[in-house]
Amino acid sequence: MNTLTIVKIGGHVIDRPGALQGFLADFIRISGRKILVHGGGSMASDVLVKGGIPVRIHEGRRITDEAVLRVCTMVYAGWINKTIVAQLQALHCNAIGLSGVDGNVLTAARRPPVPVDYGYVGDVAPGGVEVESLAMLMEHGFTPVLCAITHDGRGGLLNTNADTLAAMLAIALTQTCAVKLIFCFEKQGVLAVPDDEASVVPTLTPAGFLQLKNAGVITEGMIPKLDNAFAAIAAGVEEVHIKHAENLLTAKGTVICRQVEEDC
Amino acid sequence: MNTLTIVKIGGHVIDRPGALQGFLADFIRISGRKILVHGGGSMASDVLVKGGIPVRIHEGRRITDEAVLRVCTMVYAGWINKTIVAQLQALHCNAIGLSGVDGNVLTAARRPPVPVDYGYVGDVAPGGVEVESLAMLMEHGFTPVLCAITHDGRGGLLNTNADTLAAMLAIALTQTCAVKLIFCFEKQGVLAVPDDEASVVPTLTPAGFLQLKNAGVITEGMIPKLDNAFAAIAAGVEEVHIKHAENLLTAKGTVICRQVEEDC
Numbered sequence: 262m263n264t265l266t267i268v269k270i271g272g273h274v275i276d277r278p279g280a281l282q283g284f285l286a287d288f289i290r291i292s293g294r295k296i297l298v299h300g301g302g303s304m305a306s307d308v309l310v311k312g313g314i315p316v317r318i319h320e321g322r323r324i325t326d327e328a329v330l331r332v333c334t335m336v337y338a339g340w341i342n343k344t345i346v347a348q349l350q351a352l353h354c355n356a357i358g359l360s361g362v363d364g365n366v367l368t369a370a371r372r373p374p375v376p377v378d379y380g381y382v383g384d385v386a387p388g389g390v391e392v393e394s395l396a397m398l399m400e401h402g403f404t405p406v407l408c409a410i411t412h413d414g415r416g417g418l419l420n421t422n423a424d425t426l427a428a429m430l431a432i433a434l435t436q437t438c439a440v441k442l443i444f445c446f447e448k449q450g451v452l453a454v455p456d457d458e459a460s461v462v463p464t465l466t467p468a469g470f471l472q473l474k475n476a477g478v479i480t481e482g483m484i485p486k487l488d489n490a491f492a493a494i495a496a497g498v499e500e501v502h503i504k505h506a507e508n509l510l511t512a513k514g515t516v517i518c519r520q521v522e523e524d525c
Numbered sequence: 526m527n528t529l530t531i532v533k534i535g536g537h538v539i540d541r542p543g544a545l546q547g548f549l550a551d552f553i554r555i556s557g558r559k560i561l562v563h564g565g566g567s568m569a570s571d572v573l574v575k576g577g578i579p580v581r582i583h584e585g586r587r588i589t590d591e592a593v594l595r596v597c598t599m600v601y602a603g604w605i606n607k608t609i610v611a612q613l614q615a616l617h618c619n620a621i622g623l624s625g626v627d628g629n630v631l632t633a634a635r636r637p638p639v640p641v642d643y644g645y646v647g648d649v650a651p652g653g654v655e656v657e658s659l660a661m662l663m664e665h666g667f668t669p670v671l672c673a674i675t676h677d678g679r680g681g682l683l684n685t686n687a688d689t690l691a692a693m694l695a696i697a698l699t700q701t702c703a704v705k706l707i708f709c710f711e712k713q714g715v716l717a718v719p720d721d722e723a724s725v726v727p728t729l730t731p732a733g734f735l736q737l738k739n740a741g742v743i744t745e746g747m748i749p750k751l752d753n754a755f756a757a758i759a760a761g762v763e764e765v766h767i768k769h770a771e772n773l774l775t776a777k778g779t780v781i782c783r784q785v786e787e788d789c
Contacts, residue, residue: 312575331604339603340595343674343682346626351680357628358602362610364621364667397665401658403628410607416615418607 264293265399265438269427272303273447274506275341282348284445287509289354294399294438297349297356297406298430300423301341305333321482325380325420333420334360337408346406357403361385361411362418364394367426369411369419383411383419385426387496390433428489432496440498444486445506450514451487453478466518467491490517528557529663529702533691536567537711538770539605546612548709551773553618558663558702561613561620561670562694564687565605569597585746589644589684597684598624601672610670621667625649625675626682628658631690633675633683647675647683649690651760654697692753696760704762708750709770714778715751717742730782731755754781 268288274280288297302323306316309332317324325333342358349356361367367390369383389411398405407430409423424444431442450461455478462469470487473479479487486503494501494517504514532552538544552561566587570580573596581588589597606622613620625631631654633647653675662669671694673687688708695706714725719742726733734751737743743751750767758765758781768778 334607335599335603337603338607339599339601343598343602343624343626346624347676347682348680350626350629350676350678355629356626358624358626360607360610360622362607362614362620362622365614365619394665401661412611412614414615416612418611 263399263438264441265295265434266291266293266441266443267296267298267427267431267434268443268445268509269298269300269423270445270506271300271423271447274445275299275301275345276303280506281345284506284509285345285348285352289349289352290510295404296395296399296430297345297404298423298427299337299341299345299406299408301337301408304341305336308332308336319377319379321485322379322382322422323420324378325382327381330381330418330420334410334418338410342406342408349404349406354404355402356406357398358406358408360408360418361421364391364398365414366391366394366405367407367411367421367430368414369421371413371417371419381417381419383413383421385411385421385429387429387433390430392433392436395430395434396437422485424486424489428493428498431493431498431501435497441500442490442493442498442502443509444490444501444503445509446486446503447505449505449508449512450503451479451483462515463513464516464518466521487517493517494519527663527702528705529559529698530555530557530705530707531560531562531691531695531698532707532709532773533562533564533687534709534770535564535687535711538709539563539565539609540567544770545609548770548773549609549612549616553613553616554774559668560659560663560694561609561668562687562691563601563605563609563670563672565601565672568605569600572596572600583641583643585749586643586646586686587684588642589646591645594645594682594684598674598682602674606670606672613668613670618668619666620670621662622670622672624672624682625685628655628662629678630655630658630669631671631675631685631694632678633685635677635681635683645681645683647677647685649675649685649693651693651697654694656697656700659694659698660701686749688750688753692757692762695757695762695765699761705764706754706757706762706766707773708754708765708767709773710750710767711769713769713772713776714767715743715747726779727777728780728782730785751781757781758783
C-alpha cells in the first residue's frame, strides 16, 4: 500500500516568506505521496480590513457573507495557493493547486443558519472527498496543494475550516493509502504549561485531552484542532502529529494516540 | 485523432453573471475535448481602483508591479477561475481550474525591461506548454479552465495576455489533437464598418487583415488579437474563429484563413 503524508499549515508560516521557503524545502523531502493543505486566515483578514469589510469571527470560525467569500477565495485559492505552488515548482516538486471545486475534489454542505448563521461556510464530510481523482493525480506524479474553499455542487463556493478539511481528507484517503496527518502551527506541540515551549506533551490520549481541557490548559483554537486530530486517528489514520512548522522533519511534537499510550 | 476545442473568453462575458451562465451552458455542449481560457482584466482593474493601486496599461498590456501581480493573481486564479469552475461543476462538467504554475502547465519568460518595463509580465512560447500533463488530464475526463497567470520556473508568477496564451496553447496541443480555437468577445466578429454589427467580415485572410489595418478599420486591441489568430492558423491549428460569446454554438463570426479564402 502507498503511504501518504498530509500536512496542514496555517497563517503563521504562510505570512513569513522565509519561514514558508524553509518549510517547503522540508516538505518536498517527505518520501511517498504527499498533500499540502493550507489556511491563510490572517492574510484574508488583512485584505478585508484594507477593503473596509468587517472581520467577524465567532468561536474561531469566520462569518462569511458574499464580500468575505470573494476575498477569501481570492486570497486562499488565488494568491496563497499559487505562491506556494510556484515555489514548489521551483524546487522541482510537481505541485498542482486545487480548491474543492477543481475536479470536484471536495464537496461541502452549507452549515445550517441556526444557532449561528455563518453565511457561506461549509463542512466537508468524508463522503465529500473525491478519492479517485486525488489518487489519480498523485499516481501521475502530482502533489496536490489544497486551499480550504469548497463547493456545494450547485455552483456555490463555501469557506471551510482548513484543519477540518485536512482531517476529512486524511480519513477519506485511508481507503487508498496508509495516511499520516501532520498539523503544523506556531507552537512546538500541545503545551502542558501555556507559553512554555519546553512543556510539550509528547503523547496525548483522548482521556489526557479531556483532562487538559477541564484543567483549562487546552483552550480556544486548540480545542477544534485537537477534535479534528482525534477524529482522524479514531477513523483509521495511521499517525497524527501536532508540531511547529519549522520541525516538520525533526521533532515529533505531540503524537495523538487512539486510546492508550501504547497505541501511539 | 482526438478533437480539441479551445475557447477564450474575456471580461465582457465574465462581468455579467447572466451572460456567463448562458455561455457556460453552451460551452459544455461542445463535443470532444475542450479547454476554456479566461481573462478578467476589467474586474482586476476594479479591484485595483478600490485598493487605491494605479491602473497602468501600455498598448493594451498591463504594467504589473508586485501589488498589481498580487491583485491579478487573486482575481484571475482565485475569484474568476473558481466561480467559473463551480458553475461548470453544477452543469456536470468536470472542470479543473489551473494557472500556469499548476502541474507546471504554462511556463513563461519575463518580458525584457526595454523598451517598456511591463514588470511581472511574461510571454508563453509553444515550448512552455506542458502538453503531456494537459493531455493526461483531458484523457481522465477533466476539462481544464485556465487563467492567464503563468510562472518563470524559479518561483515567480507572471501576468500573461490571455489571447496569446490561448493561441500558444492551441499551437502546442496540435501535437496531440486536431485543434479548433475560438476567441469570444463582445462583437459579432471582425467588423468592416466599426460599430456596425451587421458588417461582420465572414472570412479574413492575412492579406485582407493587412488591408483593413492599413485602412484604419482594424485598430487597437483587435490587432494583437488577430495577430494571435493568424499565428495559430499558420502553425497548424485547424480552425480559428472570432465571434460573440452569445453565439458560441451558432453564428461563425469571422473565420480566419491560412492564405486564401479556399483554405478556410
